[in-house]
Amino acid sequence: MQDLSEKLHDAHNEQLGRHLVANMSIDTGETLLEEQPLLVAPQWECSQLKCAQCMQESYVMCRKCQVFPLCMDCSEHDDYECEFFASGAGKQLSKDLLIKHYGICALLKLLLLLEQPSKRALCLALIEQPVQLQQYRNAEGMWQEHEEQVVRPLLASGLTQLLSNAEQLTADELHAHCIRLDSHAYEVTARDGDTLKGIYVYGASLPHNCVPNTVIALDEQFNLKLYAAVPLQSGDIIYTSYANPLMGTSQRQHQLRLSRHMECACARCLDPTELQTHMSSIKCKQCADGYACCDLAGSGDWRCCNDNCAALMPAAMVNELLVEVGSALVDAKGDLGNYEALLEQHKQLLHPNHFILVDIKQNIASILRAAALLNAMNAPSKKLLARRVELCEQLLPICRAVVPGISKLYAIALFEYLLAFVELIELQFADGDVDKKQYASQLARARLAAKEALELLQYEPENSAEGFLIERISMELERIESDLMKYGKL
Ligand SMILES: [Zn+2]
Ligand SMILES: [Zn+2]
Ligand SMILES: [Zn+2]
Ligand SMILES: [Zn+2]
Structure with a gap:
């Protein structure tokens, strides 16, 4: 485990468990932590084999161990896990262990990490956490899935018998490991767009706050970077958020x-x-x-x-109302007219920022965006574009308010707005609806939005989804500025 920078120290208390605390004043955007993943693994329910090295789709197996998948670009994966099946204790196990039961992959990786003394030390913070199994056994949630996809096949494979602490690896302990993996995982995105579980030693110890003071960035190699979303003072606890800020x-x-x-x-x-x-x-x-x-x-x-x-x-009364809208939302089934009718009906009853209205508006905006993409060959209807711009404009201040400081949520909302707005004003200008002067002043607005989004995304790594977004927005900004040169004064 890399050492913490001088900016942070490790702390522990009853309420938060293990956590990190700022040692000094830290500016917005300053990096607090950079960390490689302890492990990256597919979701339990994933059935598409992934390369053990880079986690892209894979259809061939490692020639050496014949157990882990590898892709065409990768020639090897983790030494220990390969050797364990190639020449170590795992040699006697069936070679199609993962082909038949890919769901065990994440737990298998964890168990093999625990076999290695140096790696075991890194996992300790993770596995020492007590898990109240009783809370999970009968609750709605993952228990049944863990049982079927992971615990039962793993025990049946005979693998646990080959590990050093075999007698401790009961079904209950394996369940506890699954729960630990779930509750510490970040959703990371593979290059092929699939989501995976990423586990980080320090990352796992960040307590939740619905108004976090940091941002987490993940690059294509699944490296995690944590940076300050707002200025921090010495003694501040470092928080992240595991909840959707646009929910109530x-x-x-x-x-x-x-x-x-x-x-x-x-x-x-x-x-x-x-x-x-x-x-x-x-x-x-x-x-x-x-x-x-x-x-x-x-x-x-x-x-x-x-x-x-x-x-x-x-x-x-309030609960009844919420249940009613909730089921109406499900019944709307992606239909634009249904959502617009729901919005019309419920905006009389709720605060304009209410999370249900936000939800409906997001649904409408995404249907309009998808329709625009489908119709890319035909001229998009100005009316629908104007509606999309209007919705984006309404969502922007809400996205701004729920996450103060540097916010990827707000940056992405700005990007959505920018795309729709620029498309609309270009169309209006081409059709002669607005004159040069009006067009230039709208372009200036678009330029402000683009610059604000770029400023928010400036701390994101280049080789990440956000890095790609930065490129898209920069291209858009160039286009806006060249039109501004033509039609207005810069
Ligand atoms: Zn690969
Ligand atoms: Zn191998
Ligand atoms: Zn909260
Ligand atoms: Zn009143």
Whole structure:
């Protein structure tokens, strides 16, 4: 494990477990940590064999061990795991272990890491964490999948009998390892676009906060870089977020309970207004301009924030409304008209920032974007483009508000807006709807958005999805500036 830079130190407490703390003032964008993965492995349910070295799709096996897949570009994989099956204890096992049960791959990799003293030390922080199996055994979640895809086939293969601590590797202990892998994994993306589990020694110890103070960047080799999203002070705890910031508090908490078995008590979760974003607030029925927020500390009922009104909405009523919209959203089944109707109906009832409206708007915007791509040969309809721009404009301030400082979410929202906006104004200009002067002033707006997005993405590695985005936005910016030279003053 590489040492921590002088900017951070390791700490431990009851509430957060192992975590990292800033040793000094740190500027926005400053790198806090760079780390190679401890292991990268396919998801449990993945059935497409992946190269053990680079994790691209693979259809051939390593010639030496004949157990791990390798792709055409890679000639070898981890020495220990190869030797274990080529000439070590694993030699006696069936060669089609992974072909038949690819789901065991992540746990197999972990068990082989634990066999090696130097690597075992790195895994300790991970495997020493106690797991309350009882919480998982009957709960909704992954237990059954772990049992079928991983634990049962692994035990049946005879592999565990060949490992040094064979007697400890009971079904329960294997389940606990699966849960540890799940709760410490970051979703990383392979070059072929598939998502994988990435486990990092320090990365695994970052506690959650719905308003994180850092950003995680991952490059094509799955290296992790952690940088400051906002200025940090000495003594600040380093947080990341494992929840979708565009969800409301009750939905984020549900997600965190399922994926991490944790209860979040961050500033946003404890604030009924969700730090003034009002992402769960409901329109008051009693007054014209009030919004009701949940009384989190008390009854759980909802009360109008307008002091002159303070009307009460029972929790049951609000829940009913949410369940109703939730099922209507499922019924909308990707149909543009259905989503627009839902939006029209519910914007009367909810705060404009409400997460359900955000969800519906994102759905509409993505349908319009996909339609535009399909119709790339034909001229896109200006009306639909204008609608897309309008939705992007409404989503931008919400994306800005939920993640302060450097935010990839906001940068991507800016990019979406930029694409739609530039396409629209070019079309309007070509059709003579706007004159040169109007066109130039709109181009200047687009230039601002492009520059803001590039500024937010400047700390991302070149060889990453965000690096690709930087290239796209830079190209767009060049086009905008050359048109500005032609039609307006720079
Ligand atoms: Zn490969
Ligand atoms: Zn091999
Ligand atoms: Zn929270
Ligand atoms: Zn009211």
